[in-house]
């Protein structure tokens with residue numbers, strides 16, 4: 001790998017949003033290390049897009065296999081300039097309430113796995129390249145709501161972790177951003193009955209990722225920005241009436 005290109009490390013790279021962001025980074029002359037459990041799908045994606053090995057490399061990464069994270073990071077062919085944590089797992093709240101493994105997997109994918117790998121990345125002072133970490137979180141994490149508080153609480157924890165990490169890395173001039181996304185048309189929401197007028201395309205979220213600047217919280221889409229501020233300010237007695 002030619003180390004002149006800046007490196008983007010995409011964790012959970014088979015996510016639809018990640019796959020929309022990869023070509024955007026490549027068009028800006030980044031090399032993308034796409035890390036995922038679904039390596040064959042990503043290799044087929046790279047082939048289909050005609051990306052060279054210099055432009056996109058695929059590595060195996062399981063966010064929930066914490067004991068492998070240090071070795072995964074140490075074995076990277078080059079240390080990243082930008083890291084994106086895109087892994088996600090959604091189970092219906094009622095199912096997750098009855099099935100601990102579903103609840104636990106949401107915690108592992110959105111929080112434990114993220115903390116495990118991002119701690120390793122953040123603590124590598126020797127990586128002078130690192131300039132930005134971006135986490136894909138959710139509006140579900142803004143207020144506890146009865147219809148989705150298990151998924152939502154794992155995203156809330158992830159958002160708070162990133163907020164603290166941003167402060168921690170400030171002195172090293174490393175930016176940390178959280179994308180607080182509303183509904184995205186992706187594998188995760190396929191088959192769910194969601195309002196069409198609020199759906200965002202993965203490509204739209206991907207643009208917000210690659211254009212991330214100095215603001216910590218990035219809420220893509222005007223309608224979702226409004227919803228975000230209303231949710232934040234809403235008194236609990238009104239939030240309790242939401243689904």
Ligand SMILES: NC(=O)c1ccc[n+]([C@@H]2O[C@H](COP(=O)([O-])OP(=O)(O)OC[C@H]3O[C@@H](n4cnc5c(N)ncnc54)[C@H](OP(=O)(O)O)[C@@H]3O)[C@@H](O)[C@H]2O)c1
Nearest residue numbers: 014015016017038062063087088138181183184186187188
């Ligand atoms: N879709 C929405 O409405 C929405 C809204 C707000 C936020 N988000 C968040 O945005 C991010 C991207 O979502 P998306 O809609 O693009 O989702 P997606 O297409 O469903 O992709 C989620 C990806 O997470 C990966 N993943 C799950 N468990 C993993 C693990 N243990 N290790 C590594 N990767 C793992 C999956 O990998 P495999 O392909 O290997 O299964 C899958 O590719 C997620 O964090 C999601 O929670 C989504």
